[in-house]
Amino acid sequence: MALGSKKRGGSRVPIALAATALSTVMLASNAHALSFDTDDAVIKVPTTSACPTLTDEPRAYEAWFNVDDMEVRGYYDPLNQTPWDFPKKIAQILCGARQNAEIKIGMYFIRAIGTMTQPGLKAGADPAGSLGSRPESDPEVIYDALEYLVKKRNVKVGLVLDGGSITPGSAKALINRRLLTLAGITGIPKTAGGKTDGIEWCSNGCFNTNSSKTFPYAINHEKFVTISDTIWDGASGSARAAASAKPAVISSSGNWARSQIRNYWQELTVVYNDKKLFNEFSMRYDGMTYCANTGCSKNTGFPTGLKNTLYKDRNIWVDPSIRGTDSGRGTFITFSPQPSTVVDSYIAAFDNVDCTADKRIRIAMFKLTDSKATKMANALASLKKRGCDVKMLLTQQGGATTISKTVINLLKKAKISFKCTAVAMHTKLILIGPATGNNGRALHGTANMSTAGLRYSEEHTITFDARRAAPAYKDDLRRVYGTYLAGWFELSQGAKTCK
Numbered sequence: 001m002a003l004g005s006k007k008r009g010g011s012r013v014p015i016a017l018a019a020t021a022l023s024t025v026m027l028a029s030n031a032h033a034l035s036f037d038t039d040d041a042v043i044k045v046p047t048t049s050a051c052p053t054l055t056d057e058p059r060a061y062e063a064w065f066n067v068d069d070m071e072v073r074g075y076y077d078p079l080n081q082t083p084w085d086f087p088k089k090i091a092q093i094l095c096g097a098r099q100n101a102e103i104k105i106g107m108y109f110i111r112a113i114g115t116m117t118q119p120g121l122k123a124g125a126d127p128a129g130s131l132g133s134r135p136e137s138d139p140e141v142i143y144d145a146l147e148y149l150v151k152k153r154n155v156k157v158g159l160v161l162d163g164g165s166i167t168p169g170s171a172k173a174l175i176n177r178r179l180l181t182l183a184g185i186t187g188i189p190k191t192a193g194g195k196t197d198g199i200e201w202c203s204n205g206c207f208n209t210n211s212s213k214t215f216p217y218a219i220n221h222e223k224f225v226t227i228s229d230t231i232w233d234g235a236s237g238s239a240r241a242a243a244s245a246k247p248a249v250i251s252s253s254g255n256w257a258r259s260q261i262r263n264y265w266q267e268l269t270v271v272y273n274d275k276k277l278f279n280e281f282s283m284r285y286d287g288m289t290y291c292a293n294t295g296c297s298k299n300t301g302f303p304t305g306l307k308n309t310l311y312k313d314r315n316i317w318v319d320p321s322i323r324g325t326d327s328g329r330g331t332f333i334t335f336s337p338q339p340s341t342v343v344d345s346y347i348a349a350f351d352n353v354d355c356t357a358d359k360r361i362r363i364a365m366f367k368l369t370d371s372k373a374t375k376m377a378n379a380l381a382s383l384k385k386r387g388c389d390v391k392m393l394l395t396q397q398g399g400a401t402t403i404s405k406t407v408i409n410l411l412k413k414a415k416i417s418f419k420c421t422a423v424a425m426h427t428k429l430i431l432i433g434p435a436t437g438n439n440g441r442a443l444h445g446t447a448n449m450s451t452a453g454l455r456y457s458e459e460h461t462i463t464f465d466a467r468r469a470a471p472a473y474k475d476d477l478r479r480v481y482g483t484y485l486a487g488w489f490e491l492s493q494g495a496k497t498c499k
Contacts, residue, residue: 034062034270036092043088046144051095051152057232058248060329060476061464062270064089065487066254066261070423073262078134086254086261086268087138091145093250093270097155098229103146104285105159106222106458108446109166111136111257112143112178139256143178160288162220163201175199200292206458207287207310207317207337209297218316218337218456220288223446225250226281230272247278251445251462253366253427264426265491269444269462269480277325279305280333281460288458291317313339316456322348322463330469330477336447336459344372344454345461346430349443350379353432355388358440362431362488363392364421366402367448373407376449381414389435393491396420396498408498422494428461431485438482441465 037044037052044052066086097103114135149155159179161167167175180198204210205218229245254266271277283303287310290301296317299307310317319335320342334345343351353361361383368376380390392411394403403420411418428448433440447459466477 034058034064034089036089043085043092045083045088045141046091046095046148048148051145051148053092053095054232057234058270058272059479060272060274060473061331061480062272063480063483064268065483065490066266067487067490069262070265081135081137083137083141084261086266087141087256090250090252090256090268091141093248094142094145094149094225094227096230096232096248097149097153097227098231098245099153100155101149101153101230102156102226102228103149103158104226104282105157106220106224106281106285106288107159107255108162108219108221108223109171109255109257110139110159110161110175111171111259112139113174134258136258138258138261142256146179158198158200158285158289160200160202160206160220160222160285160292162205163203163292164217164219166219167201172201200289202288202292202458205316205337205456206291207296208456209295209312209315209317216452216456218452218458220458221446221453222284222288222458222460223252223255224281224284224460226278226285228278228282232272245275246273247275248272249274249278249281251460253429253444253446260426264424265421267427267429267444267484267487271331271462274326274329274331276323277329277331277333277462280323280325280335284335284458284460287317313337313341328470329473330465330467332463332465334461334463336454336461337456338454340455344375344449345447345463346443346449347375347379349430349432349441349463350383353383353386353388355383355386357434358432359387359389359435360431360433360440361388361390362429362485363390364425364427364429364488364491365392365449366395366426366428367398367450367453368394368403368407369448369450369452370404370406371451372449372454373404373410377407377410377414377416380411380416384415390416391492392416392418393425393488393495394418394420394498395425397424403498418498419492419495420498421491422496423491425491427487427491429484429488431481431488433481433485438478438485439466440481440485441467442481442484444484 035054035056069084069086146157202220204212206220208218227248230248233246249271252268254260283305286303287306316337318337318339320339322332322334325331383390396403430443443463445461447453447461453459464477469477
């Protein structure tokens, strides 16, 4: 993927990223398996009469970044409302939902209708905050897909969002105005019963039963979507037995908002027809919505799977284990909040590395905070001593809230190679693999290396290992590992010393 300078809206857009000469890694990233529905190479978007989706059945694991969109750096041109390809692709995945399917969405925050007043608009000319505001054209294509599915395929849609300060009352009003007015959106039935409106809000996190005044605070930091059944295998009929359903799970580093999609480097992964992984996320959603409605001081409304898994630690419903998914997939899932006594999933992964076989360690982490920095630095220092080639990318655009001087000093003391990216990134990506080739493992999801991300807030980390996968899935994991690695190299271009 050679990046250069392009023009959008008549203005020259500078690019901090440079082309990188990579052999097998770059070839793997360019061999995109997803067959999005296009018209003259332009990805189609949903309309009132059509919901374009993949033209071929996807592979078991698919992934992409918003790097292609960032070639034109759209946020430098805030008046250009053309939606980026990144959300168009999400919309086409959603459009793969089968008749009568359920879509469950867990998200930190979303944005709808409009957020910023356009230049030249007179004060008071738009009291409702929509006519003259910059539209959320990127997530709007996603909402169009949901609207089509609700009206045309009887799909049930539910959302659970964070109800804290990230979404003020004015933003909630715009979200409700856009999504709750869709005919037929009545939401996924709550586990505990009662009225459903399709949108639930967690306060101080979902599984945290402490008062919002109790420190440390928690948030619902999730970014996932489950689709209970899809149409891509070409099976006929509007409904079929649950055993033959082919579900999909979307895991992403980015929230559905123009600011997230255009201002930060983001990653998105689709896992297709992994029934155990789907069930894990589906139960997670049910538990989060139950807590949003009841406070979940008791687990009586949890799905059976959560009742058997979660327990209270510090008045928080925690998940202590890493679980494998469908047989042969080489894939595992970890959720937060985690107990205070467990080894963090990232540290556990580093402890199990054989630097003879897995020499190359690459990390792209949005946030690394003081409380977890010592453990991370010590773990990376151990890897370095064992002969691993360790390189880390961090984001400093958020200032001390993303990487502090204490963290920088710790990494320097451990002699760990690290730089801060030229382009703000939001990924939480760890790659562990051989010095050459793509036969490695990857950790991706929503959790930063922070106390909040691993102990208090709702998060997930998906791990896959190509060497532990059956032949039917091995090539898919290798290909996605190559996509991730190529993305890391691309992101590293123009990286500078952290200040």
